[in-house]
Amino acid sequence: MKKEHKECMSALLPVRDTLDVIGGKWKLLILISIWEGNKHFRGIERSIPKLSTKVLSKELKDMEANQLITRTVINGFPVRTEYRHTEHSNTLKKVIMELQNWGINHRKKIFGDKSEISN
Amino acid sequence: MKKEHKECMSALLPVRDTLDVIGGKWKLLILISIWEGNKHFRGIERSIPKLSTKVLSKELKDMEANQLITRTVINGFPVRTEYRHTEHSNTLKKVIMELQNWGINHRKKIFGDKSEISN
DNA sequence: GTAATCAGTTTCCTTTTGGTAACCAGTTAC
DNA sequence: GTAACTGGTTACCAAAAGGAAACTGATTAC
Numbered sequence: 001m002k003k004e005h006k007e008c009m010s011a012l013l014p015v016r017d018t019l020d021v022i023g024g025k026w027k028l029l030i031l032i033s034i035w036e037g038n039k040h041f042r043g044i045e046r047s048i049p050k051l052s053t054k055v056l057s058k059e060l061k062d063m064e065a066n067q068l069i070t071r072t073v074i075n076g077f078p079v080r081t082e083y084r085h086t087e088h089s090n091t092l093k094k095v096i097m098e099l100q101n102w103g104i105n106h107r108k109k110i111f112g113d114k115s116e117i118s119n
Numbered sequence: 120m121k122k123e124h125k126e127c128m129s130a131l132l133p134v135r136d137t138l139d140v141i142g143g144k145w146k147l148l149i150l151i152s153i154w155e156g157n158k159h160f161r162g163i164e165r166s167i168p169k170l171s172t173k174v175l176s177k178e179l180k181d182m183e184a185n186q187l188i189t190r191t192v193i194n195g196f197p198v199r200t201e202y203r204h205t206e207h208s209n210t211l212k213k214v215i216m217e218l219q220n221w222g223i224n225h226r227k228k229i230f231g232d233k234s235e236i237s238n
Numbered sequence: 239g240t241a242a243t244c245a246g247t248t249t250c251c252t253t254t255t256g257g258t259a260a261c262c263a264g265t266t267a268c
Numbered sequence: 269g270t271a272a273c274t275g276g277t278t279a280c281c282a283a284a285a286g287g288a289a290a291c292t293g294a295t296t297a298c
Contacts, residue, residue: 009151013222014219015219015222016222017225017226028134032128032131040274040275041276042275052258053276054257054258054276055255055257057275057276057277065229066225067228076265077266077274078273078275079264079265079274079275080274080275088225091221091224096130097130098213098214099134099137099138099214100133102210102211102213102214103132103135105210106136106207109186110185159245160244160245161245171286171288172246172247173246173248173288174287176247195295196243196296197242197243197244197294197295197296198295199244200244200245
């Protein structure tokens, strides 16, 4: 029993790392926008309603530091910046699917479980 | 390609649900403490350093609403409350393992990947 | 009466987060 | 020169989250 607990505890740091990367309101939305093909700052900004310039800027930096996206400056008129998703970001898709499946079942459990309401 | 995008978008709500349930600083720590066998408010509080009474109270309510734990009041001296994990909470273990695995690999990628530094 | 314990709640205050909008830099067009 | 577009940064203010400590209420013991 104590062993199980210690295994859980050792899971905590990596789990936190993952949640830092995909948690928050915007990170997944931004990643999806880039996966979808949006490459430029203003384009990404416009594709996500209610997302402000300031927050997008911060999130993109975080995501670049986490190697989920790359940032390339292209000189020309006007200077453009290209954001692209990385191979590493693709490894998130499996995690996202797991989170999605649990979320769907959880919602059923919380809202759709009629067997418990038969009082 | 547009299909892939729409699939991602439909994943968003369930993923958010899941992140709401396990995200944040304390929820997993509290769940682990209860999995470990801590049953009482003060016991859980003492088992997690830096966790305040106020936040624990709020988190326990959230977790009860999400059916991850049950709360039972036991009259006696003094009145005691028992928190226990549910069967439903056990379904999180698989999700946590996935998050852990991705976190471990991610950390390797970010900090331990020497093959890229050979410039 | 006082004291102590459990399980929280409430209050006050600080820190963090987030939004809005102005602003800067570089370049092209007029 | 001005305007317009890009990709952001900075400053200011409001909302939300979080910590510390006091407080409630029930009960038992003295």
